[in-house]
Amino acid sequence: MSAEAVESVGAGIRRLRTARGLTQRDLAQPEYSRALLAAVEAGIRSPTDDLLRHVARRLDVELDDLRFARPPGAAAELDAALREARQALGRGEADAAEAVFERVRRDATRYALPDLATWAGYLVGEARLQRGELTAAMAAFDDLAGLLPAAGPAPRAAVLARRAYCQFAGGDAAGAVASIEAALTAERRRADGDPDAQLRLSSALMYAYLELDWRDRARQVEAQAQPLLARHTNREWLAQFLTIAGQLRRGEDELAEAERMFTEAGRLYEELGLTREVGLCRWAHGYVLRRVGRLDGAAEAFGAACSVLDRVGAAQDLAGAALELAEVRRRQGDLAEAARLAREAAEVCARSQHLECMAEADRLLGLVAAARSEDGAEALLTRAADRYARIGLMAEVMATCRALGELQLSRGATSDAAASFRRGLEAARVLR
Secondary structure (H helix, E strand, O other): OOHHHHHHHHHHHHHHHHHOOOOHHHHHOOOOOHHHHHHHHOOOOOOOHHHHHHHHHHHOOOHHHHHOOOOOOHHHHHHHHHHHHHHHHHOOOHHHHHHHHHHHHHHHHHOOOHHHHHHHHHHHHHHHHHOOOHHHHHHHHHOOOOOHHHOOHHHHHHHHHHHHHHHHHOOOHHHHHHHHHHHHHHHHHOOOOOHHHHHHHHHHHHHHHHHOOOHHHHHHHHHHHHHHHHOOOOHHHHHHHHHHHHHOOOOHHHHHHHHHHHHHHHHHHHHHOOHHHHHHHHHHHHHHHHHOOOHHHHHHHHHHHHHHHHHOOOHHHHHHHHHHHHHHHHHOOOHHHHHHHHHHHHHHHHHHOOHHHHHHHHHHHHHHHHHOOOOOHHHHHHHHHHHHHHHOOHHHHHHHHHHHHHHHHHOOOHHHHHHHHHHHHHHHHHHO
8 A cells, every 4th residue: 555545544544533533542442552543544554454344344434435545425426426427518518527527537546446437537538529539539548448457347348439439430440340349259258248338339339330331240230239128227328229220220111110219219318418419319310311312301310410419519420410411412402502511521520530521521522523523523532432441431432433433434534434443343342
């Protein structure tokens, strides 16, 4: 025990003893001497485990509360502070919430409460992600590496899932997928595997597979996770699972099921006071509507998502939803609005270095430029394909190369068009 810890434990014993009206002799005897207890209270002597157990029993406190000089009810107070600040974050109060998360993490670490310290550190990363600070969020999750071995499965899963998201968004899709797969496999193999941890990691893996257009794999993970739904305790993570599972429904015949999932997820988020997540759920609804060709409904859903995400200051999320809305406007023929939305989103994505969204903005602006017969369309589409390839999103590489090849062909650049089509075919082979 460090000198600082010895002094802190001694001060805590003295505070509890005097609050109960006991003398040092009253507390120490008959097993120990008053002089020994006095030395411990003064921080001169380090207490033995036996002495701590004796004192804890006499003072009627938990041994670990005494050992780590925790104030009475510290764990409950810190947990309540986290929950309240989590709701504040969902309302858009990211700076104030992050300050609470940082304080709770410091106190929980000092009081040897690894689960609470991990949750608090995780939420620091969430606050930074909400502001669109991808690199800073990754640093927050990396800072928790020393706490994870002592943390429980649920907070550990939360950190691993979000760190993988940062990896993916930063361009390392392969590394992100590998880390989630390894974490989920390890949790499933545990004799007492935690259902919440497995549900969170399953959602993270489904999301990654969905982004990579590996829908069959994502549906397989969803099926494997179904038994967890009857055992979960984290309602936020259930809503997240439903939101991602709903996006796997692509056909008209599955639309009703997808909308049922989004409705249930939205209800849960509303009950939990998580406004930002309500916006993300509306974005997911628009995602499905656009892919079944219901452009008016998709525009309405994306517009609602943008409104919510803008209100809570979720900069990067807003950019992503705006890009989806821009694609709808492009398909509806409103090229000016599509270009405006894409340019605004591109600025946010460039600041956060969110490569997938940067690529999507390039592609949209390239398609708009091509439709207007403007210069720069080929360069934008080429850069989009390069960025998608860097991340490993081969379905997007394929679609972008097809658009690029068609543009080049229309301009008589047959050899360039052939090269673009060949690149798209190679991406299709990789995707399979």
